[in-house]
Amino acid sequence: LVSLENVSVYFKSERNPREQVGALVGVNLSIEPGEIIAVVGESGCGKTTLGKVITDIYQPTEGRVLYKGKELRKLTKQEYKEYRLGVQMIHQDSYAALNPNRTIFQSLSLPLLQHRLAHNQHDAWDQLSELFVEIGLTPPAQFLQKYPHQLSGGQRQRILLARALSVKPTLIVADEPVSMVDVSLRISLLDLMARANQKLGVSFVYITHDLGTARYIAHHGRIAVMYLGRMVEINQIQAALDHPAHPYFHALISAVPEADPTLRGERLTQLPLRSFDMPSVTNAPPGCKFHPRCPYAQEICEREEPKLREFEGGLVACHLAESIRAGMNGRFSTSS
Ligand code: SF4
Numbered sequence: 241l242v243s244l245e246n247v248s249v250y251f252k253s254e255r256n257p258r259e260q261v262g263a264l265v266g267v268n269l270s271i272e273p274g275e276i277i278a279v280v281g282e283s284g285c286g287k288t289t290l291g292k293v294i295t296d297i298y299q300p301t302e303g304r305v306l307y308k309g310k311e312l313r314k315l316t317k318q319e320y321k322e323y324r325l326g327v328q329m330i331h332q333d334s335y336a337a338l339n340p341n342r343t344i345f346q347s348l349s350l351p352l353l354q355h356r357l358a359h360n361q362h363d364a365w366d367q368l369s370e371l372f373v374e375i376g377l378t379p380p381a382q383f384l385q386k387y388p389h390q391l392s393g394g395q396r397q398r399i400l401l402a403r404a405l406s407v408k409p410t411l412i413v414a415d416e417p418v419s420m421v422d423v424s425l426r427i428s429l430l431d432l433m434a435r436a437n438q439k440l441g442v443s444f445v446y447i448t449h450d451l452g453t454a455r456y457i458a459h460h461g462r463i464a465v466m467y468l469g470r471m472v473e474i475n476q477i478q479a480a481l482d483h484p485a486h487p488y489f490h491a492l493i494s495a496v497p498e499a500d501p502t503l504r505g506e507r508l509t510q511l512p513l514r515s516f517d518m519p520s521v522t523n524a525p526p527g528c529k530f531h532p533r534c535p536y537a538q539e540i541c542e543r544e545e546p547k548l549r550e551f552e553g554g555l556v557a558c559h560l561a562e563s564i565r566a567g568m569n570g571r572f573s574t575s576s
Contacts, residue, residue, distance in 0.1 A: 241308065243270045243309075244268060245303050245306065249264040275444075279448070280464070280465055286466050288447065294327065295329045296327075307319075325407045328411070338400070344384050345368065347403070369381070372402060377402070393422070414446050419450070444457070463481075529545070546558050552565075
């Protein structure tokens with residue numbers, strides 16, 4: 241559906257405008273029709289930039305983005321319009337994503353009328369009412385007539401999902417859609433997205449730093465793990481969680497607190513740091529970007545950046561994936 245080929249996005253550094261900072265570097269990713277792919281990583285790893293490249297909010301500095309096999313910049317006007325409607329984004333901050341001066345109906349009917357998906361205001365009202373019932377915003381009139389500030393965070397997030405679904409998309413990029421929503425409402429929002437995937441075949445790129453919700457929504461799909469603007473592991477989510485190949489992903493999984501008092505926290509892993517500064521895209525180290533924190537790092541890791549390559553049915557960017565797997569028998573250790 242959408243493919244990224246060797247995509248890099250560089251921004252000017254705030255400290256030194258002549259310096260370029262790689263927010264995304266050499267990213268390859270293909271999103272298939274009907275799939276859910278979870279993109280995970282720490283804050284600042286490039287997840288949101290990736291989402292904005294997929295939706296053409298940011299254009300790549302290098303590389304290309306294809307929609308149904310055709311480069312975005314070479315689409316005809318009609319094809320580009322189809323892409324803009326077909327690929328929607330749900331933002332993290334539902335308040336900022338809705339115009340505070342418009343009622344929900346005014347905001348949501350606009351794209352329907354502009355793109356002639358509704359004949360008139362009455363038709364738009366009927367279509368949106370039907371959608372609101374499906375996603376549990378009932379009675380619809382009560383929500384359509386309100387302003388964003390009159391709704392809760394969970395209701396606004398549902399409305400953003402309704403706005404994305406109303407134009408009948410093929411792909412939705414959901415950027416941390418439940419991180420600002422009460423924990424008790426998260427599952428119902430994730431279920432709505434999963435239902436849209438199953439019933440309507442909508443693909444999802446689910447961007448998060450939370451492995452729990454990633455696993456919940458993408459349990460039959462794939463996971464893509466990012467670190468400092470690079471993809472470091474891509475695999476089926478269950479296989480990746482059972483046998484993570486990249487030391488960073490292994491550490492991420494180990495750092496998830498267990499709701500099991502018998503564990504007394506021994507599964508929690510703190511990543512070591514050999515230098516004082518936490519690596520970020522603005523001070524990315526040479527070679528493997530993870531080497532200052534990696535307990536397995538060797539000389540080659542400091543020198544050469546590993547490429548994403550095939551490993552055990554998935555893809556991993558690590559020079560030593562085989563020997564780590566063999567030597568540690570799949571277990572992670574921070575003792576080295
Ligand atoms: Fe660690 Fe080296 Fe693999 Fe990077 S390439 S993750 S530093 S072992």
